[in-house]
Amino acid sequence: MSNDDKGLNDLFGRYRTACPDVEAGPRFMPGLWERIDKRRDFWFTFQNLARAAMTASAAICLLFLLLNLLTGPQTRLLPPTYADALAADHTAEKIYYTEAVRSSNDERERAPQ
Amino acid sequence: MLVEPGLIENARAGDHGAFNRIVLAYRRRILGTISRLIGRPEDVEDVAQEVFVRLYDSLDQLRSAELFEPWLYRLTVNASYDYLRRARRRSESLMADLSEQQVLAADSLAGSKQQTQEREKARIRDFVNELFGHVTEQDRLLLTLKEVEGLSLKELEKIYRVSENALKVRLFRARQRVLKAYNVAVANGRLP
DSSP states (O other), rough: HHHHHHHHHHHHHHHHSOOOOOOOOTTHHHHHHHHHHHHHHHHHHHHHHHHHHHHHHHHHHHHHHHHHHSSSGGOOOOOSHHHHHHHOOOGEEEEOOOOOOOOHHHHHSSSSO | OSSOHHHHHHHHTTOOOHHHHHHHHHHHHHHHHHHHOOGGGHHHHHHHHHHHHHHHHHGGGGGGGHHHHHHHHHHHHHHHHHHHHHHHHHHHHHHHHHHHHHHHHHHHSOOOHHEEEEHHHHHHHHHHHHHHHSSOOHHHHHHHIIIISOOOOHHHHHHHOOOOHHHHHHHHHHHHHHHHHHHHHHHTTTOO
């Protein structure tokens, strides 16, 4: 071990002596329980809020479900089955197919001489 | 262990009286360790309270009563680390001024033997704190636990849950950095 190492070890030893063994004051235990209670109160409030939010969302879900069930099938946004969806879809009947008709004259005009 | 495993089990089950007895049994040891870890006697009690609050919160996560002491040391190291990080964030110059003011205030007092000794101790603490400023807060804590608290590598392994070899490497590097800063201070004649 070098002299520097010995010097540093000696310094650490002196530091240990220089850091006093702190005695807890008379307010240590009451202060500790105050902190514990404060933190517990915070979690209690947080849990209550979370529980209230959960209940509110569950109630909203139930409300929407009931509304959906109570309204008639014609007013529902989506048809109940795929077959109903196909039957309700009339878009194919409204499409008009057109074919491109080219006159033979036009073709002759474009043909190379 | 300073308490019976049954007492820890009772505290885990929510017995406040058992928790109180655990705090009373370990209070002195934890206060001493924190004092050496952070090097600022005025804040020791506050950090110790934080340790026991965290213990109260996390006692149900303790797997076995036998692991209680390393667990408590781990909480102590974590709370001290948080304190040191907060302290470092404060202005360095402000801390230096404060320290100087403390020294001046101490100088202005009548120079009794006890006061001279207290002044000397404060100088040593300030000097070692300055040396520890050359390593990270984690390394400072590790080095203090090994070199000042005198914990063995096996004990450190349990606290940090890291292999002995990894700890050795980390300790060696941290010590080299502190030693370098120490040599510079010695060369400048600043050894207290």
